Amino acid sequence: MRISEQMRFQHLVPGYQELQARQLEVQRQIASGSRIHKPSDDVRGTALAQGYRAVAAELEQNLRNLDEGLAWTDTTFVGLDRSLQSIQRVRELAVQAGDGTLSANDHATMAAEVEQLLKGLVDAGNTTIRGQRLFSGARTDVPAFTATTDALGRILSVAYNGDASQRKNEVAPGETAVFGMLGSNETGGDFGVFRDTAAGVDLFQSLIDLRGFLETSNTAAISGTSLPALDDAVGHLTLGLAKLGGVQGRMQASTTANEDHLEVTSASLSKVADTDLASAATQAVALDTAYKAALAVGARVSQISLLDYIR
Amino acid sequence: MLTPQAILETGSRSLRTFQIALGTTSHNMTNVQTEGYTRQRVDLEASRPLPSVPGQLGTGVLPTQVQRSRVSSFDFVVRGELSQFGRWDLDREVLGQVESIFGAATQGSVGSALTAYWNGWNDVAAYPEDLGVRQALVERAATLGEAFRSSAARLDAQNASLNQSVSVDVDAANGYLNEIAQLNVAINRAEFGGNHANDLRDSRDVLLDKLSALADLNIVEQPNGMVDVDVGGQVLVTGPTASTLSAVLNVATGHMEVQLGGVPLAFTSGRFQGYSSAFAAFDATRASLDQHAAALISEVNTLHTTGFDLTGSAAGVFFTGTDAATLDVSAALKSNPALVGASASGAPGDNGIALQLAQMRNTKTIPQPPGTPTMTLNEAHAALVVSLGAQSRQAQELASVYGQGLQSAKDRRSAVSGVNMDEEVANLLSYQRAYEASARVVTVVDELMDRIINHMGHVGTA
Numbered sequence: 001m002r003i004s005e006q007m008r009f010q011h012l013v014p015g016y017q018e019l020q021a022r023q024l025e026v027q028r029q030i031a032s033g034s035r036i037h038k039p040s041d042d043v044r045g046t047a048l049a050q051g052y053r054a055v056a057a058e059l060e061q062n063l064r065n066l067d068e069g070l071a072w073t074d075t076t077f078v079g080l081d082r083s084l085q086s087i088q089r090v091r092e093l094a095v096q097a098g099d100g101t102l103s104a105n106d107h108a109t110m111a112a113e114v115e116q117l118l119k120g121l122v123d124a125g126n127t128t129i130r131g132q133r134l135f136s137g138a139r140t141d142v143p144a145f146t147a148t149t150d151a152l153g154r155i156l157s158v159a160y161n162g163d164a165s166q167r168k169n170e171v172a173p174g175e176t177a178v179f180g181m182l183g184s185n186e187t188g189g190d191f192g193v194f195r196d197t198a199a200g201v202d203l204f205q206s207l208i209d210l211r212g213f214l215e216t217s218n219t220a221a222i223s224g225t226s227l228p229a230l231d232d233a234v235g236h237l238t239l240g241l242a243k244l245g246g247v248q249g250r251m252q253a254s255t256t257a258n259e260d261h262l263e264v265t266s267a268s269l270s271k272v273a274d275t276d277l278a279s280a281a282t283q284a285v286a287l288d289t290a291y292k293a294a295l296a297v298g299a300r301v302s303q304i305s306l307l308d309y310i311r
Numbered sequence: 312m313l314t315p316q317a318i319l320e321t322g323s324r325s326l327r328t329f330q331i332a333l334g335t336t337s338h339n340m341t342n343v344q345t346e347g348y349t350r351q352r353v354d355l356e357a358s359r360p361l362p363s364v365p366g367q368l369g370t371g372v373l374p375t376q377v378q379r380s381r382v383s384s385f386d387f388v389v390r391g392e393l394s395q396f397g398r399w400d401l402d403r404e405v406l407g408q409v410e411s412i413f414g415a416a417t418q419g420s421v422g423s424a425l426t427a428y429w430n431g432w433n434d435v436a437a438y439p440e441d442l443g444v445r446q447a448l449v450e451r452a453a454t455l456g457e458a459f460r461s462s463a464a465r466l467d468a469q470n471a472s473l474n475q476s477v478s479v480d481v482d483a484a485n486g487y488l489n490e491i492a493q494l495n496v497a498i499n500r501a502e503f504g505g506n507h508a509n510d511l512r513d514s515r516d517v518l519l520d521k522l523s524a525l526a527d528l529n530i531v532e533q534p535n536g537m538v539d540v541d542v543g544g545q546v547l548v549t550g551p552t553a554s555t556l557s558a559v560l561n562v563a564t565g566h567m568e569v570q571l572g573g574v575p576l577a578f579t580s581g582r583f584q585g586y587s588s589a590f591a592a593f594d595a596t597r598a599s600l601d602q603h604a605a606a607l608i609s610e611v612n613t614l615h616t617t618g619f620d621l622t623g624s625a626a627g628v629f630f631t632g633t634d635a636a637t638l639d640v641s642a643a644l645k646s647n648p649a650l651v652g653a654s655a656s657g658a659p660g661d662n663g664i665a666l667q668l669a670q671m672r673n674t675k676t677i678p679q680p681p682g683t684p685t686m687t688l689n690e691a692h693a694a695l696v697v698s699l700g701a702q703s704r705q706a707q708e709l710a711s712v713y714g715q716g717l718q719s720a721k722d723r724r725s726a727v728s729g730v731n732m733d734e735e736v737a738n739l740l741s742y743q744r745a746y747e748a749s750a751r752v753v754t755v756v757d758e759l760m761d762r763i764i765n766h767m768g769h770v771g772t773a
Contacts, residue, residue, distance in 0.1 A: 004731050005344070005729065005730055046697055050693035062433075139659070140440055170436065305733060307736055310736070
């Protein structure tokens with residue numbers, strides 16, 4: 001093939017530009033740490049990375065949801081535990097009061113203590129997290145329970161202001177966990193902590209009744225009515241704690257599963273989208289050598305000519 | 312019988328001939344880097360012999376013609392490749408810009424804004440009573456609106472700049488067409504009587520090459536040396552007359568069209584065809600973006616308006632607008648995030664609507680054409696980005712393929728038509744030697760004449 005002068009240079013310059021472009025690309029990959037700069041760099045990789053990123057973002061969000069949910073159940077646990085201790089103390093008082101050797105004065109003192117414990121129980125029912133009432137269902141803006149008192153400040157009745165909506169959130173793609181507990185299930189729901197119409201448990205009423213029996217020194221009623229009711233209450237709260245433990249266990253399992261899934265997803269994403277530094281650095285060196293060689297050849301290509309050999 | 316005068320004539324004719332040859336060689340050497348230059352060569356021929364008794368007597372050398380070393384079929388191949396390369400090179404550039412609007416996964420793109428937006432609803436679901444997380448959701452939704460609007464605006468800006476580019480190319484094409492017509496006239500005149508208008512033809516070939524990058528041309532050379540140029544049967548140049556193309560904005564499509572006499576021209580390759588396919592990619596991208604925005608607006612609002620805000624009142628719309636260019640968060644929500652309708656029951660702690668809106672990320676809301684499954688918004692947007700990437704990749708690869716084809720076609724043409732310096736130097740030397748030899752002939756004849764004139768008829772004189 002005949003070679004023209006223009007051909008020699010027409011091949012050189014695009015060659016340099018191609019090498020420079022590839023050098024720039026590798027440098028960019030190393031500097032930014034990301035292998036794909038624009039979708040056309042790797043169409044399949046872009047598609048995969050988009051999918052992984054969406055999954056990872058959702059998993060991270062689910063993990064945040066679980067954290068919030070666990071904080072909610074931890075606070076619920078505190079409320080339940082406080083209530084259980086109160087009820088157990090009330091039960092001790094009821095046992096003492098029921099043996100019939102105490103005076104009416106003693107009973108009056110006990111009644112005053114039951115009154116205090118009752119107030120504490122109402123407070124436990126109004127436990128808050130970040131200012132929101134835990135046991136009000138979705139009516140977190142109002143106290144779950146309000147007490148009606150007589151002129152002496154004694155609690156006559158306790159009303160539930162919440163609804164039947166239990167707190168829930170997404171814990172895995174498309175999966176919702178219910179972690180809120182209702183103060184009362186009188187408006188619906190399968191479990192009420194302080195008042196459960198299905199189980200026939202009403203902690204407040206049991207304490208109000210006991211206080212009444214103590215004030216009248218009605219030891220028969222204390223042993224016959226209050227003690228069984230309080231036993232039921234202890235059982236009911238214990239059941240509540242067990243349920244809460246179950247919910248927390250499931251949420252922790254979800255957390256672990258999400259973390260595992262997130263780790264795998266992040267690893268896959270990294271494999272697709274991140275620069276492999278070792279191979280990129282090797283490539284950069286190889287390109288550098290190629291570029292130097294091309295420049296050297298280019299500089300020599302027009303050095304020799306017939307003109308060198310004639311006078 | 313050849314007289315010394317006749318031999319002198321032979322020598323001086325030879326001197327003139329090799330001057331012409333040397334002149335042509337130097338013309339070649341000085342035009343070594345001239346775009347489109349075709350090397351020229353002088354055809355030499357023995358001049359008409361004299362009849363004589365022993366046989367015909369030679370009278371030396373004559374240049375018959377100076378002509379270009381050019382093979383027209385190579386031009387045909389180069390122009391075909393130029394045309395294809397022009398089309399794909401333009402698409403590579405334009406699609407590269409379009410895909411950069413969406414990026415691989417960059418911050419601020421619609422894809423990442425969409426994910427942040429869904430997460431915002433999850434945060435609201437965790438604490439529906441909290442004004443702070445509601446405000447964060449509204450901000451994220453506003454960012455999403457901004458991402459949609461700026462993508463749409465950047466697409467529109469690209470479209471406008473491409474329209475501008477069509478006008479510029481049409482102006483350039485008109486310039487080429489006019490020059491070709493003028494060169495037709497000049498070549499026709501110069502070649503009258505069998506001459507070769509080598510350099511004029513080079514200029515015209517360069518223009519035809521440039522025009523081929525714009526459109527797929529049919530070029531027919533007439534016996535009178537003029538070329539006729541047409542595109543798909545629409546005549547652009549005939550003899551001394553050039554048509555004028557016009558770039559006209561098609562109001563219905565918003566794209567610039569290339570028209571001839573009010574009728575849109577159809578191209579099959581060249582930059583002008585590249586514009587058509589780039590415009591088609593714009594339209595498809597813009598339509599998808601609008602579809603995604605419209606689906607987001609209607610799906611979210613439908614659900615949101617069934618909810619209740621923090622005060623227990625029925626919630627209004629969440630998004631305003633109808634498409635990607637107008638999508639935004641309702642102004643009422645921006646000023647008061649308490650109006651976000653997270654609650655399904657009206658109770659402030661209820662997160663029913665927030666939860667459903669967060670889970671919409673996995674709801675297949677984008678209907679695709681029959682035969683393909685419907686997609687979630689994230690999937691549909693990812694599909695849009697991937698499809699742009701694939702188109703851009705295809706344009707890059709085809710531009711590279713046709714670029715290589717073009718280079719090799721140009722090489723083949725240059726192998727015949729290009730100047731090789733060593734070759735020219737060798738020619739220079741051989742013509743120089745021939746010139747010197749001819750000069751020697753003249754000197755010899757001069758000595759012969761000197762002998763006859765000054766030294767003959769002097770027998771016995773001093």
